[in-house]
Amino acid sequence: MWSRISLRMKITIITALALCLVTVGVTWFANYNARHNIMMQIETLDGIGFLFFEASNGVESGELLLDISESAVKIQFLASQAENAFMNYSVFIAVIFIILGTIAAYIISGQTLKPIKSLAEKMEDVDANNLLATIESPKANDEVSRLTHSFNNMMGKLDRSFETQKLFAQNAAHELKTPLAFMRANIDVLRLNSEPTIEDYKESVDIMDDSTERLIELVESLLSLNNDTDEIKWQTFSGKDVFESIIQQLESDITQKGLEVDMSGDCRIKGDRTLLERAFFNLVHNAVRYNVEVGLIRIRLSENSITIEDSGIGIPAENLTHIFEPFYCVDKSRSKKLGGHGLGMAIAKNIFDKHGIGIRILSEVGQGTKIILNK
Numbered sequence: 380m381w382s383r384i385s386l387r388m389k390i391t392i393i394t395a396l397a398l399c400l401v402t403v404g405v406t407w408f409a410n411y412n413a414r415h416n417i418m419m420q421i422e423t424l425d426g427i428g429f430l431f432f433e434a435s436n437g438v439e440s441g442e443l444l445l446d447i448s449e450s451a452v453k454i455q456f457l458a459s460q461a462e463n464a465f466m467n468y469s470v471f472i473a474v475i476f477i478i479l480g481t482i483a484a485y486i487i488s489g490q491t492l493k494p495i496k497s498l499a500e501k502m503e504d505v506d507a508n509n510l511l512a513t514i515e516s517p518k519a520n521d522e523v524s525r526l527t528h529s530f531n532n533m534m535g536k537l538d539r540s541f542e543t544q545k546l547f548a549q550n551a552a553h554e555l556k557t558p559l560a561f562m563r564a565n566i567d568v569l570r571l572n573s574e575p576t577i578e579d580y581k582e583s584v585d586i587m588d589d590s591t592e593r594l595i596e597l598v599e600s601l602l603s604l605n606n607d608t609d610e611i612k613w614q615t616f617s618g619k620d621v622f623e624s625i626i627q628q629l630e631s632d633i634t635q636k637g638l639e640v641d642m643s644g645d646c647r648i649k650g651d652r653t654l655l656e657r658a659f660f661n662l663v664h665n666a667v668r669y670n671v672e673v674g675l676i677r678i679r680l681s682e683n684s685i686t687i688e689d690s691g692i693g694i695p696a697e698n699l700t701h702i703f704e705p706f707y708c709v710d711k712s713r714s715k716k717l718g719g720h721g722l723g724m725a726i727a728k729n730i731f732d733k734h735g736i737g738i739r740i741l742s743e744v745g746q747g748t749k750i751i752l753n754k
Contacts, residue, residue, distance in 0.1 A: 555594065
């Protein structure tokens, strides 16, 4: 029931209750004070007159005191009536003050909440088509102004998030469409050829096989990137063993480019070995893929950090802030040529975040790239 009442009515009801408590307290204190300081003195005066009358044994002074006592009784009666009238009047005034205070609280709360009501109406006009439509902030530096600033900042972040998701969907659709287009083209070629040879079939099968592998790799990467339900199997393992395994997997690519791999040190890593090995693999694979011929890859392991450094083509400074975005490629033509689709770093960052591992990239065009992982 209380949750369904408007904020204005809640403020009014609370104010009315506070007024009731205050006015009842003041009224009670005023009546108690009047009775204690006035009526008690009149009763005392009456008692004194009666004592004098008893002590005088009917002499004139006693008769005089009797008159005084009778006057005191009359005064006490009149004072009692005045007390009742004062009490009734006090209650009446208290009720009037409560009513007027409640009405004033309702009016004042309405005026106070008017900017919030106006802000709520403007918020309702904002939808997915005008997320960047900012609401004008009040000039006063109050809670409503801060709420407006917060709302505008939130909508800006939401708009950027929507744009990122939209770009992600577009890139994902493009990446999925490319191998499918190759497969469809080869099928059309076979259909147009009235007498395809065995070599034509083999060539088409090889192209479809490559396209299928690319599709599988891309779908698995997308699932890995967006899968937040992976339960981390915490275990402790040797970092040196993991990187030696990765280097062994990439041995053919390393040999083909004539690269030298220099690895030193060791460390104990705590986390899901399968996930972290995939993240480390992506980093080392990039160091191999984007390295120069007869280049160098240096891996340093310690208990506090892991460093992967290469002598490759490097990354421009303006691209470093986007390097972890899905499907982002510094050089799209080169990435396509080398087989990359821009998900490796995004997947690695996602895995490192789950394990509380910080990642920092230092790079210079033509000088190579250095990746620092802080455990």
